[in-house]
Amino acid sequence: MAIKGVLFDFSGTLFRIESTESWLRAALTAAEVPLPEPELIRTAEELESVGALPGGALPSQPLPARLAELWEVRDRSAAQHRAAYTGIARQVPLPDPRLHDALYDRHMAPAAWSPYPDAAEVLGALRERGVAVGVVSNIGWDLRPVFRAHGLAPHVGAYVLSYKHGIQKPDTRLFALACEALGVAPQDTLMVGDDRRADGGAAALGCGVHFVDHLPAPERPDGLRPVLELVG
Template sequence: MVLPAGIGAVVLDFYGTLVRMVEPLPPDHRGVFARRGLAAEGELWGDQWSVGPAEGEEHTAHSADETAYVTWERDRLRRRARSCGVPEEALDGLVEELDRAMKSLRLALFADVRESLAALRGRGLLVGVCSNWFWDLEDRVAEVGLGDAVDVVVGSARAGARKPHPLIYRAVLDRCGLPADRVLFVGDMWVPDVLGPLAAGMRAVHLRRPDRAVDGIAPPLPEGAARIAGLRELIEGDGAAGRGGSG
C-alpha cells in the first residue's frame, strides 16, 4: 500500500500486531486453584481473561501510579474469587498467584516487525505503540527487542482508559505531537484499532495476518481505512508521496 500523504507517525497495536504468545503458555487458573485445594471454586471462575477491564473502560482514578493500578487489578480478582466461594483466609495468596499467572506471557515478534519498523523510521516517520495492556507495557516492548525501535509507547494502564475510549487516543496524539490526521493507526482488532482511531480523526489500517488469532469475516472498510495481511505492506510500493516527514 501507499502511505497516505502527510502522515508523520505510524502507531501500532502491540499484541496480535507486533507480538504473539509462544510456549510455554501462562498457567491455567484451574491449576492455581487446585494447588491450593480450591478445585471446586476454580471451576466456577470461568474465562480467566474476562476478569480484566473491558474494552473502552475508563479507569483514570486507578491509574495515578503503579501501586494504585495493581491494587485495583488485584481487587477485581479478589471480588471474583470471593464470589466463587474462596474463603477470606485464602484470598490474598490466591490473588497474588492469579495476578502473576495472568501476566506471565511469553512473547515473540512476528517476522516482519523489525524490518518494517526500521523502514518506517528510515522514511522520517515517528513510530509508536498503543495497547490495552498491563502497567509494564514499556518494559515488555523493550523485552522483545523494540526498545530502541519505537519513539512513543502508550498503554491503557497508564493512560487511564482502554481502546476504544477516546482518552487513550488523545494520549497517543499528545505524545506524538501531531494532529490526528497526520497519524496512521495499525492493528488487528476491528473496534479498538480501526473504528476507534477513525473516530479520533486518525487514519487506520486493519491488519489481517494469515495466522491471526482473531477469526471471522473482515468487515467492509470505512472511508479512511485500508487493510493489509502483513506489516511489510506498509512499506512495499510506498515512495516519496507517502512520506509525511517527522513533523
Template sequence: MTANGARDIEAVLFDFSGTLFRLEEHPSWFDGICGADGTPVDGAAAAELMRRMTAPVGETVEFDEQTRHAWRHRDLDPALHRRAYLHVLEQSGVTDPAQAESVYGRVIDADCWTPYPDTEAVLKLLAAESIRIGILSNIAFDIRPAFTDRNLHEYVDEFVLSFEVGQVKPNPEIFRHAVAALGVDPSVTLMVGDSAEADGAAREIGCSFALVDPVPTAERPDALLAALSAFGIR
C-alpha cells in the same frame, strides 16, 4: 500522496496485544495447574484460557456487578486488572488461589509476551524512514520491558498506556493524546491494531486504520509489513 494513492504517513500507532506481541502459553506455565475437576490445564484448555484473558473487547466469562466493574475498568487500574483476571481464571476452572496467581503473573510479565515475526522489521523500517512510532495500548502494566529487553525501545518515540493516561480505546481522547505526544496530525497517522472496535476508533479523529488478525505468531509472518505496504511504506 504516495505512489499507490494512499495518504502520506508521518506516524504509525501500534496496538500491543495481538498486534506487535502476543501472549502465547508455554507448557511450563501450567505445570501442576488443574481445573476445578482436577483435570490438568493444557493443550486446548490452556489456549482457551489465554483467549479469554487476551480478548480485546467483550466479556469472556460470567460476571457479577463488582467483577464486571473490575473487568470494564481493568485497563485503568492495576488493582482492578488483577481482580478481573483472577475472576476470569476462577470462572475458567482455576480455583486454587496460588495457581491463579501463578498464571496471572505470566500475563503481567512483559517478557512472557512473544513478538510477531515482523515486529522488529516494521519498527526498523519506520525508523529508517523517519516515521514516528507510538505504542498505544489498553493495558494496566508497563510493557516497556518487552521492548527494552529485545533492544526495540530505541525505535519507539512514545508509549501511550491506558493506565498511565487515564483513557482507554475506543475513547477518542486516547488517540488525541497519542498524536499530540508524537507531534503529528491525525490525517497523517496510521493506527495498526487487531480490533476494529477498539483500535479502529482512531478513524473518529481522522487517522487511517489497518486491521491485523491476532492469530498465533507462527501463523502471521508478515501481516504488519503488509499493513504498512498498503499505505505505501515499503
C-alpha cells in the same frame, strides 16, 4: 494522506501472548506446585474458556454480574486490570489459591510474549524512513520491559497506555494523547491494530486505520508488512 506517524496496538498486533497451557505451566513451575498432566491440560482449557489470560481468548460465556461491570473498565487502572483478570481466573479452582495472582504476574513477564515475525523488520523500516512510531494500548501494566527484552524498544518513540491515563480505546482522547506524544497531527497518523472497535476509534479523530488479524505468531508471518506500503 502523507503518513508521518504510525501508532501500533500491542497485544495481537506487535506481540502475541503465549498459549494458556504454557502460561499455566510456567506459573506452576515457578510456584513449585505439581499438577498431573491430564489435570493441567483440563485446567488450561477451563482458564481459556472463561477468558482468564490477558491478551488471550475473550470469555466464551457471560461473566458473573460482579465481574461484568469491572470487565468493561478493566484497562483504566492497574488495580482494576488485576482485579478483573484474577477475579475471572478464580472461577477455575487451582491447587493453590496463590496461583491466581501468580498467573497474573506471569502474563506480564517478557518471556510470556513473542513478537510477530515481521515486527522488528517493519518497526526498523519505519524508523529508517523517519516515520514516528508509537504504541497505544489498552492495558493495566507497563509493557516497556517486553519491548526492551525483545529488542524492539529502540524503534518506539512513545508509549501511551490506558492505565496511565484512566482512558481506554476507543475513546479518542487516548489516540489524541498518542499523536501529541509523537508530535504528529491525527490526519498524518496511521493506527494499526487488531480490534475493529477499540483500535477503530482512531478514525473518529481523523487517523487512518489499518487492521491485522489476531492470530498466533507462526500463523501470521507477514501481517504487518502492508503497513510499509501504506506509508509509502
